[in-house]
Amino acid sequence: MAIHxxxxxxxxxxxxxxxxxxxxxxxxxxxxAALAEAEALLKLIPEEAAHEIKSKASTQYVTKERVDEIERETNHDIASIVKALAEVCDGDAGEYVHFGATSNDIIDSSQSLLLKDSIEILQEKVERLARIVLKLADEHKKTVCIGRTHGQHALPTTYGMKFALWADELHRQYERLEECKGRLCVGMMTGAVGTTAALGEEGLEVHFKVSEVLGLPPVLISNQVVQRDNHAEYIMDLANLASTLDKMALEIRNLQRTEIRELGESFDPEKQVGSSTMPHKMNPITAERICGVSRVIKAYTSPALQNNALWHERDLTNSSSERIMLPESSILTDYILNLTIKLMEKLVFYPENIEKNLNLTGGLIMAERFMAELTRKGMGRQTAYAMVRKCALEANKTGSSLKDVVLQQEDISDYLTPEEVEEIMDPHTYLGSSVKMVEKVLDESKKWF
Structure with missing residues (x-):
């Protein structure tokens, strides 16, 4: 019965x-198998035994069912794997399985392989998403829209700026995963407390050779475990990535609100149902799911950080939570990455609403520009600010346009002509360096992946 x-x-x-x-x-x-191979190369176990162990180190021979059966008796996962592998080996090869190792050598090294595969899947999708967003940035670098601060209309910006900002952040998330991979995905074969004592003088060489066989860099030093600051870093990187996806989805949800409706996720009216009772609804369910699941991913940062503090050379308090959070956070982050890719690929724009919202305040959003232009024409900055603020408050109170109120000021003609006032009111021409900044991001992105 499925539960989760x-x-x-x-x-x-x-x-x-x-x-x-x-x-x-x-x-x-x-x-x-890598342990046996390394030990045979260093003459610690017979070559034939290593060959036999390696040939049988497969779920084709060591079945999950048999391991589970043994574990019900031993109550120890790694001991069960060792016994199940040993019993399928011919001759006395089984006697050499797991020689010199402790359970966590097997757990942490194999977990590094799983985490490496996970990070590579995530990186591929972060790159794919970044490329989609970069394409949108290029297409919409001149799509002027209203910028909002504190939920209020602020100044004109462009959709290209929004998308380029997200792309830049996604690139940083990609880099964080890459950096984490180098620290987290390491091989370890150092024994019960990290000294390699059971392997004698060749212990360190075994550790290096096992890591080489597995294609992992060897951990520089450990006790019984690879230190959990590495695993905490991974979980925090996933949480950070989830926060970026949350940010993107939240913005789309807000911009899809009925009162705004500048863009939103696609909706198939032939098949999709928005509500079981309200036939008109077209809800942002994909974006909402991204935001909701991101909360679960971010919540794992607390246990991940707590797992770094273990008793002495190690206790078991980390392993139980890691059995849950490492697969769950990896799977859920990958899942919302997939959702965000689909969301951004099928993003729907409503140009008429973008333009309508840009002009919604009757020009109040151009107040900063009026102040700047008056200052350039010779009015003191503080005086200009006070005058434009007074005009803006009057326009807001009476419902007049800012232009009309400004033109009624007695001394405005000393600084600006009616034609200049008209030009100042055009939000499409007040974009500063936005297009250049987007193009800079697009140019830099050629070096990213």
């Missing part, structure tokens, strides 16, 4: 496959 929404509702096949129990078992078997 990840089982039937959330997640992508590619990320679920990484964290599937069968794949996790396979990765642990691969670490056991």
């Amino acid at each position: 929404p990840i089982e039937f509702r959330y997640g992508t096949p590619e990320m679920k496959k990484v964290w599937d129990a069968e794949n996790k078992l396979q990765k642990m078997l691969e670490v056991e």
Whole structure:
């Protein structure tokens, strides 16, 4: 019986496959095989035994069912894998399985393989999303819209600015994942307290060789575990990425509100239903799901940080929470990345509403420009600010346009002609360096991926 929404509702096949129990078992078997290979190369175990261990280190021979059966007796996951692998090996090869290792050597090294695969899936999708957003930035670098601060109309901006801003942030998230991968995805074969004592003088060489076989950099130093500041960094990077996706989806939700409706997610009226009782509804359900699931991802930062503080060389308090949060946060982050890609690919624009909202305040949004132009013409900045503020308050109170109120000022003609006032009122020509900044982002993005 399915219980968790990840089982039937959330997640992508590619990320679920990484964290599937069968794949996790396979990765642990691969670490056991790498250990045997390294030990044989260093003459610690017979070459034939290593060859046999490696040939049987597969879920084709070591089944999940058999491991679970043994674990019900031993109450120990890694000991169960070791026994299940040993019993399928011919001759006495099984006697050499897991020689010199501790359980967490297998867990942390195999987990590094899973996390590396997860990060690469996430990076591919972050890149894909960034490219979609960059394309939108290029297409809309001159699409003028109203900028809002504190939820209020502020100054003109462009949709290109919005999209370029998001693309730049997505690039930083990509870089964070790349940096995290180098610290987090490491090999470890250092024994019970990190000293490699059970492997004798060759212990460090075994550690290096196992990591090499697995294609991972060896951890520089450990105790019984790879230190959990690395895992906390991963969870915080996922939370940070989720916050970016949350930001993007929240903006789209706001801009899809009935009163604004400048853009929104696509809706198929032939098939899609917005409400079970209100036939007219077209809700931003994709964006809302992104925002909602992001909250769960961000919530894992607290246990991740707590897992860094363990008793002495290690206790078990980290492992139980990690069994939940590492797969869940990876799967859910990948899921909302997928949703955001679909959202941005099918984004719908309403140009008439963009223009209507731009002019909604009767020119009040051009008050800053009036102040700046009056100052350039010789009026003191403070005097100009006071005069324009007075005009803006009057326009807001009476419902007049800012232009009309300004033109009624006795001394305005000393500084501005009616033609200049008219030009100042055009929001499409008050964009500063916005187009250049978007083009700079587009140019820089050629080096990103």
